[in-house]
Amino acid sequence: MTLSTRSVENTDTAVLNVILMFRLPLADGLIMIFFARFALLLFLLAFSVNVAAVAAQPARTAKKASPVKKSSSAKKATVAKKASTVKKKRVAKRAVSTKKRVTTARKSTAASKASKATASVSRSRSRRARARYSPWVTPTYADSTAGDVTEGEDPVVRTAAVEALGRLNGSVVVADPNTGRILSMVNQSTALGSGYIPCSTVKVPVAMAGLYEGMIDSSTTLVVQRRTKMDLTEALAKSNNVFFERVGSQIGFDKLIEFHKYFGLGEKAGLNIEGESAGSLPEAPPANGGAARMSSFGEGIAVTALQMTALMGAIANGGTLYYLQYPKTVLEAETFVPRVKRSLDIGHILADLKRGMSGAVTFGTARRAAYTPEAPLFGKTGTCTDYNRKSHMGWFASFRDGDQNDLVVVVMLTGAEGVNGPRASMVAGKVYENLENEGFFAKPMHYSPVALIENSIHSAN
Numbered sequence: 001m002t003l004s005t006r007s008v009e010n011t012d013t014a015v016l017n018v019i020l021m022f023r024l025p026l027a028d029g030l031i032m033i034f035f036a037r038f039a040l041l042l043f044l045l046a047f048s049v050n051v052a053a054v055a056a057q058p059a060r061t062a063k064k065a066s067p068v069k070k071s072s073s074a075k076k077a078t079v080a081k082k083a084s085t086v087k088k089k090r091v092a093k094r095a096v097s098t099k100k101r102v103t104t105a106r107k108s109t110a111a112s113k114a115s116k117a118t119a120s121v122s123r124s125r126s127r128r129a130r131a132r133y134s135p136w137v138t139p140t141y142a143d144s145t146a147g148d149v150t151e152g153e154d155p156v157v158r159t160a161a162v163e164a165l166g167r168l169n170g171s172v173v174v175a176d177p178n179t180g181r182i183l184s185m186v187n188q189s190t191a192l193g194s195g196y197i198p199c200s201t202v203k204v205p206v207a208m209a210g211l212y213e214g215m216i217d218s219s220t221t222l223v224v225q226r227r228t229k230m231d232l233t234e235a236l237a238k239s240n241n242v243f244f245e246r247v248g249s250q251i252g253f254d255k256l257i258e259f260h261k262y263f264g265l266g267e268k269a270g271l272n273i274e275g276e277s278a279g280s281l282p283e284a285p286p287a288n289g290g291a292a293r294m295s296s297f298g299e300g301i302a303v304t305a306l307q308m309t310a311l312m313g314a315i316a317n318g319g320t321l322y323y324l325q326y327p328k329t330v331l332e333a334e335t336f337v338p339r340v341k342r343s344l345d346i347g348h349i350l351a352d353l354k355r356g357m358s359g360a361v362t363f364g365t366a367r368r369a370a371y372t373p374e375a376p377l378f379g380k381t382g383t384c385t386d387y388n389r390k391s392h393m394g395w396f397a398s399f400r401d402g403d404q405n406d407l408v409v410v411v412m413l414t415g416a417e418g419v420n421g422p423r424a425s426m427v428a429g430k431v432y433e434n435l436e437n438e439g440f441f442a443k444p445m446h447y448s449p450v451a452l453i454e455n456s457i458h459s460a461n
Helices: 003-022 026-133 155-165 199-212 232-238 241-251 253-262 290-296 305-317 330-334 347-362 421-437 449-460
Strands: 170-175 182-186 221-225 228-231 320-322 340-343 377-386 391-400 407-415
Touching: 155 170, 155 182, 155 421, 170 305, 170 421, 199 232, 199 241, 199 253, 199 290, 199 305, 199 347, 199 377, 199 391, 221 241, 228 232, 232 241, 232 347, 241 253, 241 290, 253 290, 305 320, 305 347, 305 391, 305 407, 347 377, 377 421, 391 421, 407 421
Parallel strands: none
Antiparallel strands: 170 182, 170 407, 221 228, 320 340, 377 391, 391 407
């Protein structure tokens, strides 16, 4: 039985119960049944429609949801597409930016390289210009043995001196302080030439003059800088200009010239040495600094390597100023006879003087001599510029004071860059070292019988 039939029966039964309960006429009962059934029919019809509508609702919802979902997916796709487009644009923008930076960097690098190249070319041109217009025309390096005549020289000493000088442009003179014999003279044309400014080696005769006059001694200290004093030993060792300018100014120009002549400057140091110059001493105080400058740098003075060699020999032997002699042959060397120029009254000042000259080698400007045998070295450096010759100067005048075979070694360097007194002292130190390695100082020096007699007579006097 269907739901509608059962409902009708139930409805009819309910109506009949009402008619019987209220004892209504049959005609009214039938009418009521009719209207009840009609109402039920409407109800069932409405219920069926409602159920159908409810059943159709999920489908409509699904249909409605599908476009929404599609719309959402489309929106997501659109957003994703936009995001991808934005990302691509950003990547493209970054690529363009990176490319620009790389291009800029390359341009900058290229510009930097070009700038560096330009700067290098400029520096190169500047160096060439400086080289072209440099006032220092004397070369630093040269063959210093060219043109030398060496037959009468001591071959061992010659080899030691040539090896020590090397390629440097300059002269080395090695002599026996007890006879005045020149054992070797490297670069004879320079050593015998017209003379060079002595630079600070002039401080030695100035110190001798000050000691001789009693103006200074080993304990004398002078103000060389604000709150700084210095004694003679340190002043010689460190080549202090102010100290010797004060001493020279106190001695005075005229007295200085007298002492320089007495010590052998301004006159030929050698005896019958062909081509030797006497150097020169000024006739009036130099315009550039007067006696003070003359006492610190040798302003206005021209000395030769031979003159400095003779003076070092006199200091080394205690005061005998020998004529320097340069044998030209082996026979002249074997028959060599010493000749005394004059005796210098300097014995009482030598101790104070030698302390300063020893200090130069041990802790001063000549430390590069770097020679430490049992026999000590004494010396004085000189560094300055000879504007007349357009050359820097490097001097070192020295002597070795040992038990035997004392030697004087004077080095004079000329040139441009790197020329100075300390470098000259290094060359001299190498000469002494080379001779030490050859055993030169271990055996007595050979003298001719006549030379021995002359030396004995002079020593007795």
